[in-house]
Amino acid sequence: QQSSLHAATNVLDCQFICLARLREPLGLVGGYWNMDADIITRVTAGTLGSAIKGIDRMCSFFEELHGVSGLPSAVSRDIGLFVARARIWMQVNRIS
Numbered sequence: 001q002q003s004s005l006h007a008a009t010n011v012l013d014c015q016f017i018c019l020a021r022l023r024e025p026l027g028l029v030g031g032y033w034n035m036d037a038d039i040i041t042r043v044t045a046g047t048l049g050s051a052i053k054g055i056d057r058m059c060s061f062f063e064e065l066h067g068v069s070g071l072p073s074a075v076s077r078d079i080g081l082f083v084a085r086a087r088i089w090m091q092v093n094r095i096s
Contacts, residue, residue: 004028005078012085019051019095035061052090059083
């Protein structure tokens, strides 16, 4: 779970990376973290607008987990980094 999150975060670090390069790492994150199938479908097969909505839902999922007590500090840190980088990527790539 944590390694999939770390890999996706590294890909998201490049703000102008195309959606095609993000689909597989984000799909793995969704699968490993048992996210709703609709989220995974949006990020792996949807249009850019649909994928952005899916990434936004991923961020919401992780934001809920971020404050859970008992979560290892390394996992909490990786969740925070993923959410921050995903939000930046969405802002840069959002269709107006």
